[in-house]
Amino acid sequence: MDISRRQFLSLSASAGAMLMTISMPSLGQRVKKGADQAQNNWSVYLHIKPDNSIVIESPVQEQGQHMKTTGAMMIAEELDADWTLVSCIAAKTYLKKTENGIGYRYADMNTGGSHAVRRNWQVLREAGASARQLLISAAAKEWRCAESELTTGKSFVYRKSTGQKLPYGKLAATASTLELPTKELKFKDRSQYTIFGQDITTVDIDEIVTGQPLFGLDMEMPNMVYAVIERCPYFHGDIKSYNDKKALAVPGVIKTVKVDKVIGEDGIKEIAAGIAVLAENYWAATQGRKALEIQWQQGPWSEESSDSLMADFEKFCMGDEDGETRLNTGDLKQGFDDSEQVFDQCYQVPLLAHACMEPFNAIAHITDKKGGGKQAKIITGHQFPTRVASSAAQYTGIDPLDVEVINTRMGGGFGRRYYNDFVIEAALLAKETSRPVKLVWTREDEMTQDYFGQSTFARLKAGVDKQGKLIAWHHRQGQIEGSMREQCFPYQLIDNFRVDSYQQRAGTPTGAWRGPGHFQFAFATESMIDEVAHAVNQDPLAYRLDLMGKPKSYPYRGYGATEIDSGRMAKCYQAAADLAKWQQKRPKGVGLGIASHFTFG
Numbered sequence: 001m002d003i004s005r006r007q008f009l010s011l012s013a014s015a016g017a018m019l020m021t022i023s024m025p026s027l028g029q030r031v032k033k034g035a036d037q038a039q040n041n042w043s044v045y046l047h048i049k050p051d052n053s054i055v056i057e058s059p060v061q062e063q064g065q066h067m068k069t070t071g072a073m074m075i076a077e078e079l080d081a082d083w084t085l086v087s088c089i090a091a092k093t094y095l096k097k098t099e100n101g102i103g104y105r106y107a108d109m110n111t112g113g114s115h116a117v118r119r120n121w122q123v124l125r126e127a128g129a130s131a132r133q134l135l136i137s138a139a140a141k142e143w144r145c146a147e148s149e150l151t152t153g154k155s156f157v158y159r160k161s162t163g164q165k166l167p168y169g170k171l172a173a174t175a176s177t178l179e180l181p182t183k184e185l186k187f188k189d190r191s192q193y194t195i196f197g198q199d200i201t202t203v204d205i206d207e208i209v210t211g212q213p214l215f216g217l218d219m220e221m222p223n224m225v226y227a228v229i230e231r232c233p234y235f236h237g238d239i240k241s242y243n244d245k246k247a248l249a250v251p252g253v254i255k256t257v258k259v260d261k262v263i264g265e266d267g268i269k270e271i272a273a274g275i276a277v278l279a280e281n282y283w284a285a286t287q288g289r290k291a292l293e294i295q296w297q298q299g300p301w302s303e304e305s306s307d308s309l310m311a312d313f314e315k316f317c318m319g320d321e322d323g324e325t326r327l328n329t330g331d332l333k334q335g336f337d338d339s340e341q342v343f344d345q346c347y348q349v350p351l352l353a354h355a356c357m358e359p360f361n362a363i364a365h366i367t368d369k370k371g372g373g374k375q376a377k378i379i380t381g382h383q384f385p386t387r388v389a390s391s392a393a394q395y396t397g398i399d400p401l402d403v404e405v406i407n408t409r410m411g412g413g414f415g416r417r418y419y420n421d422f423v424i425e426a427a428l429l430a431k432e433t434s435r436p437v438k439l440v441w442t443r444e445d446e447m448t449q450d451y452f453g454q455s456t457f458a459r460l461k462a463g464v465d466k467q468g469k470l471i472a473w474h475h476r477q478g479q480i481e482g483s484m485r486e487q488c489f490p491y492q493l494i495d496n497f498r499v500d501s502y503q504q505r506a507g508t509p510t511g512a513w514r515g516p517g518h519f520q521f522a523f524a525t526e527s528m529i530d531e532v533a534h535a536v537n538q539d540p541l542a543y544r545l546d547l548m549g550k551p552k553s554y555p556y557r558g559y560g561a562t563e564i565d566s567g568r569m570a571k572c573y574q575a576a577a578d579l580a581k582w583q584q585k586r587p588k589g590v591g592l593g594i595a596s597h598f599t600f601g
Helices: 005-011 067-079 116-143 168-175 205-209 282-291 306-318 332-337 385-396 421-430 443-448 518-535 540-548 566-579
Strands: 018-023 043-048 054-058 086-090 095-098 101-104 150-153 156-159 164-167 225-231 238-243 253-259 269-271 274-279 293-297 324-329 341-349 361-368 374-380 403-407 437-440 456-464 470-480 496-504 553-555 563-565
Touching (some): 043 116, 043 168, 067 086, 067 116, 095 385, 101 385, 116 150, 116 156, 116 164, 116 168, 164 168, 225 253, 225 443, 238 274, 253 282, 253 421, 269 421, 274 282, 306 341, 306 456, 306 496, 332 456, 332 496, 341 518, 361 421, 374 385, 374 421, 385 421, 421 437, 470 518, 518 540, 540 566, 563 566
Parallel strands (some): 225 437, 374 403, 470 496
Antiparallel strands (some): 018 043, 043 054, 095 101, 225 274, 238 293, 253 274, 324 496, 341 456, 361 374, 361 437, 456 470
């Protein structure tokens, strides 16, 4: 197990502990063909102490979605552990070079795309089941009996014939000397689950409510300096000139550093142009920033605004240009000609900032390596630790395997902490001093320098027959270049169906925002269905269930799935309606609505 000496001593402080690295190279063969992103080389860290307590290192990044807890639960469930004895720590980032750049040596530690549970499900269960089998083997050796006599539960191995029991902690030392089982592992039946499906407390809850240092913003290093950056307020703008004399006069300010803009190959900013202020403390850094005198070059997008973008989108939607036809089934013109009634509505979504609870931050420290060369340490909260290493390496000229990534809990991510701008900035500033640099974004920085969620203007026309059934549907949508999720319902449920898209090149940077492209489409679609159901005097739930028709699956070419199933969607609607007591009469002035959407599988 490739861990530091300090970490090894910490974990092994108690004699007779079970310290395991579980590598499963045959996983790819054991998982069903076509399973989502099966990995061939994994390592999951599990430590069982003599006092029967268990430490699980969770390889998945925690950003408030409780995945750190879920990862530990997957192992603990198949281990048959007593959850009250389990504690969980974040796993170290282990990297390796691959054909495509940098990858994970063991566990896939990325958290994004709504796949963390699915991607880890089989692997983490195998880790728990493997350890449980080793503990059973150790108990059989201790009692000199057949393994078939033994069962497990609540961190004990039981011998049915005699009523004896042994805690995992007393078996750990023996278990750690045994070979991992080569036979097919036995997993629990769902009816045997004791942890899944229960009211489980998140692993960091005590630290969170008592304000313990968990987040990147809490982290410190000895002899650290603080940095803030005054960034260009114009997208793709630049620095014309600046005067830092007053900034340098602020007590505690050490120096200023010019940060050059970087525009990516896709035309979206990597980092904005700006002036960084390095200081002995955060207050001095912010006061120094206020004292900077900067003249900006406005750049090519200075006339762009939310209003101008929306007006452009609306012009397309209200016109007759085809744009890019994304879907076109049936005969739309005939469908509208045959319609008893036609509805025409427009829906707008503004640009949306991620507004994470914790503003972006990173600590970067570059030092000399023994034997020559440089090495770096990056402390931050990021959804993709490999991207931290590769970006820091790219902008510092350091081998990515010499970049140590210490990932912390994140105060929200939502796709924004997939991007690397704050990591790149910290790495660049670390080149300017021998001391560790802690870069902190202000709330204003985060709101103005975001990769925003898409703004859209959508025009929907819908036609119904005499019975009020939808027979024609035309969705026209304008937006900045990016994703559009047109293959979700009601596609394939309406005979005459068309989607036209207009995508504008723009300077405003957009990016992943809680299912990019989905919620804008869902908002317009579900709102329109409500409009139609109301107009034809039908119950919104019944109208949707009728639209779903008989259960049927359809091919799906979007992200996260290969199939979309109207039967599953109908069950979701019905289950939600039952829980909400849909048919129950409400007091005057109280309403109830229902909507649904298929996304990420």
